[in-house]
Amino acid sequence: MPCTAIVTAAQKATAEELLNGYTGTVQTDGMASYGSGEYTHAGCWAHARRRFVDCIPKGDTTCKSAQIVELLDKAAEFERKAREDKYSKSRILEMRQKEIKPLIEKVYEIIDGLKPGKNSNLGTAVTYAQNQKEKLLVFLDDPNVEMTNNLAERTVKPLVINRKNFLFCDTDKGADASADVMSIIETAKRNGLDVYGYLLYLLTKLPEWCDAPTDEQLESVMPWSDELPEYCRQMYSEIQ
Numbered sequence: 001m002p003c004t005a006i007v008t009a010a011q012k013a014t015a016e017e018l019l020n021g022y023t024g025t026v027q028t029d030g031m032a033s034y035g036s037g038e039y040t041h042a043g044c045w046a047h048a049r050r051r052f053v054d055c056i057p058k059g060d061t062t063c064k065s066a067q068i069v070e071l072l073d074k075a076a077e078f079e080r081k082a083r084e085d086k087y088s089k090s091r092i093l094e095m096r097q098k099e100i101k102p103l104i105e106k107v108y109e110i111i112d113g114l115k116p117g118k119n120s121n122l123g124t125a126v127t128y129a130q131n132q133k134e135k136l137l138v139f140l141d142d143p144n145v146e147m148t149n150n151l152a153e154r155t156v157k158p159l160v161i162n163r164k165n166f167l168f169c170d171t172d173k174g175a176d177a178s179a180d181v182m183s184i185i186e187t188a189k190r191n192g193l194d195v196y197g198y199l200l201y202l203l204t205k206l207p208e209w210c211d212a213p214t215d216e217q218l219e220s221v222m223p224w225s226d227e228l229p230e231y232c233r234q235m236y237s238e239i240q
Helices: 003-018 045-053 064-084 089-112 121-131 150-166 172-190 195-209 215-220
Strands: 025-027 040-042
Touching: 045 064, 045 121, 064 089, 089 121, 150 172, 172 195
Parallel strands: 025 040
Antiparallel strands: none
16 A cells, blocks of 8 residues: 555544544545544635646736636635624624625636646646535535634644654654644634743643543633633733
């Protein structure tokens, strides 16, 4: 079996193990190695868009790929305004149905009319968009789903950058520990916490409970808990 097939199979098995029993929504790019399950699988328009960008001849603003990118950029602009103006979920859904859905329908109208070469860049872009269509449309009907998974990719970027520094984890346990720590750090950021303060609190509090903390104790130290001390929400320079 080729090495890439082994890696993909291992990735798929890991994803299925992590997501076993989950019934919410998972947003990823189009890689097949994310596994499958009972959850709703949402796609990423940034990955689809990127493939059409690669098909635009330099200086050409009128080709079909350029038209698709322009439509997607208009949709992204509506999304940007919604974030900046802090739209409610109901308003996001209304905006997507009224403004973005017609743009996406036009995108697929163009795509479905293309007859690209099988192994061309355009062929790759069209195949991706068609194969991912069901997943790419999920965000239109769910205001909790982003148009892209750029946020998730930016969140894991620090680990990817660090990986170039330490290159390899010596053991599987080391890799698991690194993933756990990075997950804690990025979740703290997304909940508006000061990372130093939050880690300080965890490293102080968790040893008090030894190896068997209760569910209630663990819930009290989650990044979204109201029970966290104030210094978890302060910058290091602000701590007296």
